[in-house]
Amino acid sequence: MTDVATDRGPAADELDGVDLEHWGIGTNNSTGISNNKMGMWLFLGSDCLLFGALISTYLLLRHRGTGIGPHDVFDIPFTSVSSFVLLMSSVSMVFAVSSIARGNHPKLRLWLLVTAMLGGVFIAGQVYEFTTFYREGLGYTTNLFSSAFYSLTGFHGVHVSAGIVMLMSLFVMSLTGRLSEERAETVEIVGLYWHFVDVVWVLIFTIVYLIP
Amino acid sequence: MSTATATESAAGQTGHDDEHHDHPSDAQYWKIGGLLAVLTLLEVGTYFITDDPYSHDLAPLLIGSLLALMVIKFIVIISFFMHLKFDNKIFRWVFVSGLVLAVGVYLAVLSTFAYFDQGYEAGLQLLQ
Incomplete structure (x- = not known):
């Protein structure tokens, strides 16, 4: 010694x-x-390129080809509610982050659960929307618009689903006592990812749905 | 080096002292959430004016407003919810670099396609 x-x-x-x-x-x-936080920011910066590619592809292809177009299938009031739900999930996420910073674990679990549930509602809405579109004759390979649309919104849906898995993992970690105040940054990093997913939807909602 | 000096030196070297300060309070987060909700309502409101902004008489105003609202919401979320306004500036640079690169590259791609549009359309027609 x-x-x-x-x-x-x-x-x-x-x-x-x-x-x-x-x-x-x-x-x-x-x-x-923090290396972890920097890693997440680098990932988000690179993810801008992925969504940039998907959005610009959609912009290029949406009016090309024939058959069903955006005006024939979009249900703006329904998608507006989904968008609002995802936006509110960002608000609940910031409360999850501030709860662990204060060491309030019951509130942390509550807000994590609320955020995951709101994300789940958004995904359920997307599944319903895709199913409806498919029944109306808009399959993935129906035309250029459908391929670009499903690729863009599908990739976003995958991001949201991955976010829900992360949130539920944090919830379980907190329940089992493996998420102390010292690991508050872990919640913050997942929060960054979640807000990014929300902010990408802000772009998609305007560019794809409101300016068809 | 005394303990106090070591602490100050560490803060000066790392720039860590500008992190985690002045984050919004819970009440402010609610207000920001409310602001985002109002902005979303305004966006959706344009749909009830027309579902086809391009064909409307007020097309420039409607499309301009929608794009402006989108940008405001984007900035509010990354500034306050993602703490870019308060965190270390390196994070801002990392994210904005990715964003600017993405916007620049894809504007170039879109411009290229627009420029060669006639040839592209002809190619598509041949394929179909």
Whole structure:
């Protein structure tokens, strides 16, 4: 033990009592920025390119080809409600993040569950919408519009579904006591992903549905 | 180096002191949520004016308003809910870089297709 204490050196002794983790030293890097958080931001930045490709493909193809078009199938009041639900899930997510920052675990679980449920309602709405469109004759390969539309909104739906899995994982971790206040950043990172999914829908709702 | 000096030095080197400060309170989050809901209602309201903004007499106003509302909602969410306004500026740069790259690349693609549109249409007709 004595050797170990000696190996720490005088510089380490001077830092005794300093909350190194608070200042981003030790667990992170020289910038003081969390690697995990930076990783999520890098992922979100690159995901902009994925959705950018899908949106621009949709814009290019929506009026090309023949057959059923956006005006024939879209149900704007229904999609507006879905959009509102997803928007409100972002509000519940910020409360989940602020709950764990305060160490309020019951509220954290409540808001995580609310967020996941709102996400589930959105996905249920999307499944209903896709089913309705299919029954009206708009399959994935019906025309260029349908392929572009299903690809764009389908990819977004997959993102939302992955987000729900993350939220439920956090919920279970919290229930089993594996999500302490020290791991609040994990909830924040999942929150970033969830808000990104919401913000992408803000674009899709306007560009695809409201400006058909 | 005293403990206090070490702490200050660490803060100065890492820039960590500008993180996690001035985040909105719960009441402010509710207000922001309300604002987003109102903006969404305004967006949906345009549908009840017309379901085809391109053909309407007020097309420039309607489409311009929808795009403006979309951009405002986008900025509000990434600034306040994703904390880009309060977090380290590096995160802002990372995200905005991806966003600008995406918008730039796809505007170029769209412009290219628009420029060669006639040839593209002819090709499609041949395929069909």
